[in-house]
Amino acid sequence: MIESWRWYGEFDAITLPEVAQTGARGIVSALHAIPYGEVWPRDAIAARRKEIVAAGFDWVVVESLPVHERIKRGEGDLPQLFANYRQSMANLAAEGVTRICYNFMPLLDWTRTDLAAPVAGGAACLRFDAARMAAFEIHMLGRAAAEDDYLSEVRARAAVWFQRSTDAERAALVSAIMAGLPGAFDRYDVDGLRRALAAYDGIGRDALRTNYKRFLDEVVPAAEDLGILLCVHPDDPPRDILGLPRIVSDGDDLEWILRAADSPANGVTLCSGSLGANPGNDVPDIARRVAGRIHFAHLRNVRKDPDGSFEEAAHLDGDTDMVALMRVLLEEEARRAGEGRADHAIPFRPDHGHHMLSDLDRDLISGYPLIGRLRGLAELRGVARALAHG
Known part of the structure; x- marks a missing residue:
């Protein structure tokens, strides 16, 4: 190889x-x-x-x-x-x-929803958290059918996270979701992503x-x-x-x-x-x-x-x-x-x-x-x- x-x-x-x-x-x-x-x-x-x-x-x-x-x-x-x-x-x-x-x-x-999730011993990793993704889709993006894509307990945790999150935490979530495009020209904020979708x-x-x-x-x-x-x-x-x-x-x-x-x-x-x-x-x-x-x-x-x-x-x-x-x-x-x-x-x-x-x-x-x-x-x-x- x-x-x-x-x-x-x-x-x-x-x-x-x-x-x-x-x-x-x-x-x-x-x-x-x-x-x-x-x-x-x-x-x-x-x-x-x-x-x-x-x-x-x-x-x-x-x-x-x-x-x-x-x-x-x-x-x-x-x-x-x-x-x-x-x-x-x-x-x-x-x-x-x-x-x-x-x-x-x-x-x-x-x-991903997290670019530096903690790993035992002090390292960090990429993570896809279903509740944070649901919070983004349901509460930030407002996608009509998003609730059907997540388990009820995930939707509940998503609502709690959204209610408690700060503007900075929500901005970090959007940035993480967009991070999979290094060097790409298209980056979306929430409104731009709605239009693209x-x-x-x-x-x-x-x-x-x-x-x-x-x-x-x-x-x-x-x-x-x-x-x-x-x-x-x-x-x-x-x-x-x-x-x-x-x-x-x-x-x-x-x-x-x-x-x-x-x-x-x-x-x-x-x-x-x-x-x-x-x-x-x-x-x-x-x-x-x-x-x-x-x-x-x-x-x-x-x-x-x-x-x-x-x-x-x-x-x-x-x-x-x-x-x-x-x-x-x-x-x-x-x-x-x-x-x-x-x-x-x-x-x-x-x-x-x-x-x-x-x-x-x-x-x-x-x-x-x-x-x-x-x-x-x-x-x-x-x-x-x-x-x-x-």
């Missing part, structure tokens, strides 16, 4: 020389300053790649080449947006960058799937021609949220996507944390079901509560059996190597991580500390080495 590290370029306080000390060999990065839907210029791609290579790394995965919201909604000048996406893929391929992670989540990427009125699961199928039809043939591997990232959290449908949340969803464009170019980012937040998901089993089309892996763990809350656990300590999952990935690599494939190795990165030690005093991107991910990478490296020795 190719040990990799997500790096946000000019938005990242962690430097490439620091990353080099983790032992990672690959960099996962993107051009976060370019607005969604615009073409990524080849010279900008070349400059980013030159910077990465000069530091001793390979640029192994683009994360992400974003899908414009109009494509997800199926409205507006879609031919131009599809053409721009294909041109960006062509420019990446011309610079030797051929794995692209993306997602099809409406409006928001990963969603209104644009999705009438778009349910079937309509979103139809729009996704059109996207695949438009870009997968070009990916085949360019030698690019596309790998969709699962929903985070893997459930409908804010009244928006989520269609990449479990094994059945992933298998539908792979059938929708039955091509090796159409693959999966196996994110153990996103899938692991769904109590119905057996992550190692899902990995077995889609193993042949896993092009990239995010390895992290979560610990779930019965009310729908969850938080980031240490990489080997959450609800997902990480050893079993790593075994699936290594067996798939061995199968590919047995076929003589030069691209048999699967890039993976330690995803998220606890903020701890000196990272607590640094202004780092939420969920992407240095030391917490270093710990995760070391633990995952140990598991892989042990499994490789039988």
Whole structure:
């Protein structure tokens, strides 16, 4: 497996020389300053790649080449947006960058309510608290059908939190919910989010799937021609949220996507944390079901509560059996190597991580500390080495 590290370029306080000390060999990065839907210029791609290579790394995965919201909604000048996406893929391929992670989540990427929830021993983690999310949806956003999405005891705790919360605490909650979009151009306050959600009125699961199928039809043939591997990232959290449908949340969803464009170019980012937040998901089993089309892996763990809350656990300590999952990935690599494939190795990165030690005093991107991910990478490296020795 190719040990990799997500790096946000000019938005990242962690430097490439620091990353080099983790032992990672690959960099996962993107051009976060370019607005969604615009073409990524080849010279900008070349400059980013030159910077990465000069530091001793390979640029192994683009994360992400974003899908414009109009494509997800199926409205507006879609031919131009599809053409721009294909041109960006062509420019990446011309610079030797051929794995692209993306997602099809409406409006928001990963969603949390707490960016620094306390962890035993003094560290901090990302947390999704069902009661705070309910407080936001019901009492702050005023979404009409939100009460139907939460258990009665969660709604009760949400009301108490809202009544007792200060303006600063409510502002912090909004900021946390928006934090899953580092480098993105669209940020919403409560009124702006209401307007953005209104644009999705009438778009349910079937309509979103139809729009996704059109996207695949438009870009997968070009990916085949360019030698690019596309790998969709699962929903985070893997459930409908804010009244928006989520269609990449479990094994059945992933298998539908792979059938929708039955091509090796159409693959999966196996994110153990996103899938692991769904109590119905057996992550190692899902990995077995889609193993042949896993092009990239995010390895992290979560610990779930019965009310729908969850938080980031240490990489080997959450609800997902990480050893079993790593075994699936290594067996798939061995199968590919047995076929003589030069691209048999699967890039993976330690995803998220606890903020701890000196990272607590640094202004780092939420969920992407240095030391917490270093710990995760070391633990995952140990598991892989042990499994490789039988």
